[in-house]
Amino acid sequence: MKYFFLALFVFAGYGALAQDDASLRKKQFNLDNGVALSGYDPVSYFTQNKPVKGNKDLAVVDNGVTYYFSSAADKEEFKKNPSKYEPQYGGWCAYAMGKDGSKVEIDPETFKIINGKLFVFYNKFFNNTLKSWNKDETKLHQQADANWSKVYR
Numbered sequence: 398m399k400y401f402f403l404a405l406f407v408f409a410g411y412g413a414l415a416q417d418d419a420s421l422r423k424k425q426f427n428l429d430n431g432v433a434l435s436g437y438d439p440v441s442y443f444t445q446n447k448p449v450k451g452n453k454d455l456a457v458v459d460n461g462v463t464y465y466f467s468s469a470a471d472k473e474e475f476k477k478n479p480s481k482y483e484p485q486y487g488g489w490c491a492y493a494m495g496k497d498g499s500k501v502e503i504d505p506e507t508f509k510i511i512n513g514k515l516f517v518f519y520n521k522f523f524n525n526t527l528k529s530w531n532k533d534e535t536k537l538h539q540q541a542d543a544n545w546s547k548v549y550r
Contacts, residue, residue: 419461425549427488427503432463434517437505439464439482440471442515448505459483484508484515486545491516492526495537498544501526511538 429435434448441449451465455472458464459479466472475482486494491509493501507520507527511534518527530537 421549422487423461425487426462427500428462431458431461432465433488434464434484435503435505436465438467438471439484439515440474441467442508442510443482444471444474446510448508481513482515484517486516486541487549488517490519490526491541492518492530492537494544495530495539495541498540498547500548 423431426433433439434451436451436453437448438451441447449467451467453465455466455469456463457466457472457475457479459475462483464475464479464482466475485491487500488503490501490503493499501519503517504520505517507518507525509516509518509527509530516530518525518530520527
């Protein structure tokens, strides 16, 4: 009987952790009404080397974050390995995260794939932060990783 309660406790704790992670992601990620990447298909960045607007009828919710897809094939591909396709730093501007740890909106059409990971950038009002990122990518990438770990833990 005690093993039953132990198993129940473990499963309940795991469920609470999963819920906590979903709540943290909803709070810390760059979302528009729960939708990541302004509704762009995260898989398209990798398969078409460009962002393609997704369709809400082809949505997937992963740990509290909703992603839209432009095709059923992209949706199924994402479901196999969501972390492979999710944008880094919760979808906030990688340059701003690296520069000072701030959460800055992005232009989902300004991106870079680095070592199989998606990075998105702010690009408005003559300020394309991808250009600034490229000037000191190694340092900014390291700083962004460190800053994001302080924000998202």
